[in-house]
Amino acid sequence: MEEECDDDKVDVLICGGGPVGLLTAYSLARCGVSTFVVEQHDRAKQSAYGRAAMIAPRTLEMLDQLDLADALGQIGFVVRGQVSYKDGERVESLTAASSNISDTFFDYLLLCRQRYTEDVIRDGYSSYSGTSVHYGARLVDFAVEDMDKEYTVKSTIETKDKGTISIRSKYIVGADGGRSKVREVAQIAFEGEKSNRHWIRIDGVVETNMPEARKGICGIESRSHGSILWACLDHGVTRVGFALPEKLWEEIGANISREDVIREAQKALQPFTLEFKTVDWWTVYSVGQRLASDYRKNDRVFLAGDAAHTHSSGAAQGMNTGLHDAVNLSWKLAGRINGWLSEEALDTYAAERRPIAQRIIEQDKIISVLTGGEIPEQLKGDTDADAHKLLTETYRKNTALNTGLGITYPADDLTVVASTTTVTENVRPGERAPDVLVQRPGLRIPLRLHSVAKNRGKFTIMLFCGDPSQTQASSQSFREYLDCSTSFLRYLVDIFQGVTIIAGSNEAGSPDERLGSPCFGDAFYDVDGLAHERYGVPVSKGAVVVTRPDGTIGTVCAFGNGTSLSRYFERFMAVKKRSGLDGLQTSECEPDSRTGEVDLEREEGSQKDKRVVYETA
Numbered sequence: 001m002e003e004e005c006d007d008d009k010v011d012v013l014i015c016g017g018g019p020v021g022l023l024t025a026y027s028l029a030r031c032g033v034s035t036f037v038v039e040q041h042d043r044a045k046q047s048a049y050g051r052a053a054m055i056a057p058r059t060l061e062m063l064d065q066l067d068l069a070d071a072l073g074q075i076g077f078v079v080r081g082q083v084s085y086k087d088g089e090r091v092e093s094l095t096a097a098s099s100n101i102s103d104t105f106f107d108y109l110l111l112c113r114q115r116y117t118e119d120v121i122r123d124g125y126s127s128y129s130g131t132s133v134h135y136g137a138r139l140v141d142f143a144v145e146d147m148d149k150e151y152t153v154k155s156t157i158e159t160k161d162k163g164t165i166s167i168r169s170k171y172i173v174g175a176d177g178g179r180s181k182v183r184e185v186a187q188i189a190f191e192g193e194k195s196n197r198h199w200i201r202i203d204g205v206v207e208t209n210m211p212e213a214r215k216g217i218c219g220i221e222s223r224s225h226g227s228i229l230w231a232c233l234d235h236g237v238t239r240v241g242f243a244l245p246e247k248l249w250e251e252i253g254a255n256i257s258r259e260d261v262i263r264e265a266q267k268a269l270q271p272f273t274l275e276f277k278t279v280d281w282w283t284v285y286s287v288g289q290r291l292a293s294d295y296r297k298n299d300r301v302f303l304a305g306d307a308a309h310t311h312s313s314g315a316a317q318g319m320n321t322g323l324h325d326a327v328n329l330s331w332k333l334a335g336r337i338n339g340w341l342s343e344e345a346l347d348t349y350a351a352e353r354r355p356i357a358q359r360i361i362e363q364d365k366i367i368s369v370l371t372g373g374e375i376p377e378q379l380k381g382d383t384d385a386d387a388h389k390l391l392t393e394t395y396r397k398n399t400a401l402n403t404g405l406g407i408t409y410p411a412d413d414l415t416v417v418a419s420t421t422t423v424t425e426n427v428r429p430g431e432r433a434p435d436v437l438v439q440r441p442g443l444r445i446p447l448r449l450h451s452v453a454k455n456r457g458k459f460t461i462m463l464f465c466g467d468p469s470q471t472q473a474s475s476q477s478f479r480e481y482l483d484c485s486t487s488f489l490r491y492l493v494d495i496f497q498g499v500t501i502i503a504g505s506n507e508a509g510s511p512d513e514r515l516g517s518p519c520f521g522d523a524f525y526d527v528d529g530l531a532h533e534r535y536g537v538p539v540s541k542g543a544v545v546v547t548r549p550d551g552t553i554g555t556v557c558a559f560g561n562g563t564s565l566s567r568y569f570e571r572f573m574a575v576k577k578r579s580g581l582d583g584l585q586t587s588e589c590e591p592d593s594r595t596g597e598v599d600l601e602r603e604e605g606s607q608k609d610k611r612v613v614y615e616t617a
Helices: 019-030 043-047 058-067 069-073 116-131 179-184 247-253 258-269 317-337 344-373 388-398 399-403 469-480 511-515 529-537 561-571
Strands: 008-015 033-041 077-079 083-086 090-091 109-111 137-146 153-158 162-176 192-209 217-222 226-232 239-244 274-292 301-303 459-467 496-501 522-526 543-547 555-560 595-600 610-615
Touching: 008 019, 019 317, 033 058, 058 069, 058 317, 069 116, 077 226, 090 153, 090 344, 162 179, 162 317, 192 247, 192 258, 192 344, 217 301, 226 258, 226 344, 226 388, 239 258, 258 274, 317 344, 344 388, 344 399, 344 511, 344 529, 388 399, 388 561, 459 469, 459 529, 459 555, 469 511, 496 511, 496 529, 529 543, 543 561, 555 561
Parallel strands: 008 033, 008 162, 083 217, 162 301, 459 496, 496 522
Antiparallel strands: 077 109, 083 090, 137 153, 153 162, 192 239, 192 274, 217 226, 226 239, 459 543, 543 555, 595 610
C-alpha cells in the first residue's frame, strides 16, 4: 500500500527523555534504528532534579556491555558495604543492598544522580544517531492506523518552536513516567493502590558529626522517623531520606517547605548533628504501587519504566527496573525493525519483564511500611516483631532481585532449555551469563568475558572447547556443522558473534592448531579452568552457550552437534537462509597451492624491481 508523504517518518517514537527513554533510544541507535525522542519538560528543569541515584550491579553490567559504565564510573560514588546506627551507636547493618555482592566484577553500588546518568546516555545517543532529545515537546495524541502500512503509528506532537507536528512511526514507546500520556491514549489500565504514607528525599552538601559519614550508605534507626537513608552521592553531595510522620503531614500537607524538610531531617538524624551548607533538590511524595495491565498494546505500542510500573524508592529499584526494561525491549524492537526477528517474539518483552515488576511491587509493599517503623499485615503475628530487624531480613532475602544478578526469565521462544542442557547445571537459560576471566592468545593479562561480548544487537555463541586433546573430534564436528546447509550462519543477517574459549596453557602455539580446526570468532584461553568451572562445563566434553544481545543465556547445547542450535534460532528467525556457499565463514583465505612467487630487489642499473608470479597447472 502506498505511504503518505506529508508526515515525518521514523522507526520508533519514544515519549520520555529520562534514563529509560534515553537508553531505549541509545540501544536502538547502536543497531541502526532511527528514533525521535520527545520530553515535555525543558532540559534545564530536568537537570534540576535529583531523583534516582543508585545503579545496581546487574545494571552496571548491562551498561558496561553498552559502553556506558566507564563514563558513569568517572562521576558516581562507589559503595561497598555500609554502616548502621541506633541511638548514636553502631549496630548491625539495616540493609544488605551493598553487602554480600558476589559473582560479578561490578561488586558495588554506584550512586550517581539521575541528571548525570541522563547526560552520559544522551551523549552516547547523540554520537550514534546524530540527533538528540526534543525538549519542550509533548505527545498530544496518537493512533495505530492501517496495519498494512509500514509506518502504522500516527502521532501528534506539540513543540515549543515548530508548533504542532505529525510523525509517523513503526512503533511508539511510552517511557513517559507514572502519568504516561502513551498509557492514557492506549487505554491501558494502571492497576494498584496509593497509601497515606509520604516520604522525603533531600540532596545537599552537609556537615555532621556522624562517624563514617562518607562511607557510602548509612542506615539509621530513628525512634521518630523509622529507618533513615543516608547516601553519599556524586560531587560531594549527600542524600537523606525518611518517612514523614503522619501527624506532621496532616498538619502541613502540601504546604510543606524546604525549611520544614530540613528541620525534619535534623530531627531524624538525632543524636547526630546535621547542617545543610547547600540544598540541591528536595521532594515529598506519596508512596504507592501500580502496574500496567499490558506492556504491549495493538502490536505497536510499548510501555517501559515508570509508565509500566511505579513503587517507592525503598529498594532503589525504580530506575534499575526501567533500565532493564529498556535493554530487554530495544534489542527485540531492533531485531523486528531490521527484519530478522519474528513479530511473535516481541511478546516476550511483556512476558519476561512484567513478572519482575510484580515481584518488586510485592516486596515494596512490605518495605514501604517497615521503613516507616510499622509492621505490615503480611508480617504481623509476632508481638515482639521489630520493624528494623524485619526490614533487614526483607532486604537480605531479596538481595538477588535487588542487585539484579538473580533475575531469571522463563522459557519462551528466546529462552530455550534444550534437551542437552544437562551438559551443565551451573548456568541455565534465562539467567544472566556470568562474567569470567580469559586471556587473549599470547597475552597473559586477564580479560573479562563480558568485555568481548558487547551488546551490539547480536547473539554471542560461546564455544567452551574444554581441553582440545579430549574434545578435538567435537571441535571438528562443530566446524563441519558451521559450514553445512543447516547452520545458523546461513541466515542472511549479521547478528552472530563467535567466541572460542580453550582450556589450557597460553604459553605457545596458535588457537586453530590447538583445536585442530578453525576457531569460530576470536579465541581466548581459560588458563586456570575457572571459566569452564563457573559455567559448569567439563573440560573433557565442552559445551556451547548462546547469549542473547541483552546478556541473558538463550540456550545451552552439547559441544559438537549443532542441531540444537539450528532448532533454537528457527524458533524466532524471520529471514530465510542463503543457499550455496556464498558468504559462509569458511576457509576462503587459504592460499592457492598452485601459486609461487619470486621477488628480487632492483639490480643496479635496472629500471624496476623484478617480481614474477608462477602458477602451476
